[in-house]
Amino acid sequence: MDLQLSGRVAVVTGASKGVGLAVVRTLLAEGARVVAASRKTSPGLDDLAGSDLVHVPADLMDPDAPAQVVARAEAEFGGLDILVNNAGGPPPGVSLPRFSFMAPTDDDWRRMFEFNLFSAVRAVRAAIPLMLARGGGSIVNVSSGVARQPAPMNVDYNAAKAGLNTLTQTLSEEYAPQGIRVNTVSLGPVRTAWWTEEGGAADIIAAQAGTDRDSVMDTVAPQMMNLTTGRLVDPQEVADVIALLASPRSASTTGADFAVDAGFSKAV
Structure with a gap:
C-alpha cells in the first residue's frame, strides 16, 4: 500500500532508538523527510543518514526545545505535515517501575509530567501554525495502556499519559475541522x-x-x-500503526486511540 507520504515533512521525538527509531526508518522508507529529535544520536539513526533526515540534538525537558525542533522542520524542509510525539517513559536519570504511590516525590511528579505531557503540549503548540499554513496535518501522540488501565505502580507516569490522551481528544475536537487530525497510539510493554x-x-x-x-x-x-x-511488543509493530495514522490514507481517523499492546487492554 502506498501511504502517500512521499515529500511530506515529519518531526519525530525520542528518535534515536526503540519506537522512535522504527518510526523514523518507516517514514523515510515511505518517502517522507524527517526531523529526528533526541538528546544524542545513535548508531541506528546514523545508519539512516541522508538528505531527507536531519537530527536535532534536544533535551525535551528544556521548555524551549520542542519549539526549536519544530522550527528546524520549517528551516530545513519548508514546513511541517506530521508530528509524532514519541518521547516519553522515564525522564533522564530515572528508572522505572516504582511500586508504590508513596515512592515518587513532588519533583518526580514534575519531571514525569514535563517529559511525558508538557513536552508534547509545547511541540503541538509550535506545530499547529505550520500545519495550518499547509492546509492540515497529522499529530500522533504515543501514550500507554496504563492511561486507561492503571496498575498500582508508576502512578505519576500513568497520570501523565492519561493527560496526554485527554489532550489528544481536545485537540482533535478543535482542529479536525481545520484539517489537523490528532490520534493516540497506546502501547503495552515494548521491547525497547x-x-x-x-x-x-x-x-x-x-x-x-x-x-x-x-x-x-x-x-x-x-x-x-x-x-x-x-x-x-516489537517496535516496528508500533511504527507501522503510526505511519498509517500519519498517512492521508487515514483521512477520516481522528480523536482515536489505537492499542498496540499485545492484548494488555481488556476493556470493551
Missing part, C-alpha cells in the same frame, strides 16, 4: 531500552521476582501483565 538496558525495567522486576532479566522479558512480564500474545 526501557526494558533491555542495564538497570532498566527488566532488571528491577527481576530483583523483585528473584529471577533473571531474560526470564522477565520472555515470561514474567507477559504473564504479570496478562499479555494475550504472550510476548512484548
Whole structure:
C-alpha cells in the first residue's frame, strides 16, 4: 500500500532508538523527510543518514526545545505535515517501575509530567501554525495502556499519559475541522531500552521476582501483565500503526486511540 507520504515533512521525538527509531526508518522508507529529535544520536539513526533526515540534538525537558525542533522542520524542509510525539517513559536519570504511590516525590511528579505531557503540549503548540499554513496535518501522540488501565505502580507516569490522551481528544475536537487530525497510539510493554538496558525495567522486576532479566522479558512480564500474545511488543509493530495514522490514507481517523499492546487492554 502506498501511504502517500512521499515529500511530506515529519518531526519525530525520542528518535534515536526503540519506537522512535522504527518510526523514523518507516517514514523515510515511505518517502517522507524527517526531523529526528533526541538528546544524542545513535548508531541506528546514523545508519539512516541522508538528505531527507536531519537530527536535532534536544533535551525535551528544556521548555524551549520542542519549539526549536519544530522550527528546524520549517528551516530545513519548508514546513511541517506530521508530528509524532514519541518521547516519553522515564525522564533522564530515572528508572522505572516504582511500586508504590508513596515512592515518587513532588519533583518526580514534575519531571514525569514535563517529559511525558508538557513536552508534547509545547511541540503541538509550535506545530499547529505550520500545519495550518499547509492546509492540515497529522499529530500522533504515543501514550500507554496504563492511561486507561492503571496498575498500582508508576502512578505519576500513568497520570501523565492519561493527560496526554485527554489532550489528544481536545485537540482533535478543535482542529479536525481545520484539517489537523490528532490520534493516540497506546502501547503495552515494548521491547525497547526501557526494558533491555542495564538497570532498566527488566532488571528491577527481576530483583523483585528473584529471577533473571531474560526470564522477565520472555515470561514474567507477559504473564504479570496478562499479555494475550504472550510476548512484548516489537517496535516496528508500533511504527507501522503510526505511519498509517500519519498517512492521508487515514483521512477520516481522528480523536482515536489505537492499542498496540499485545492484548494488555481488556476493556470493551
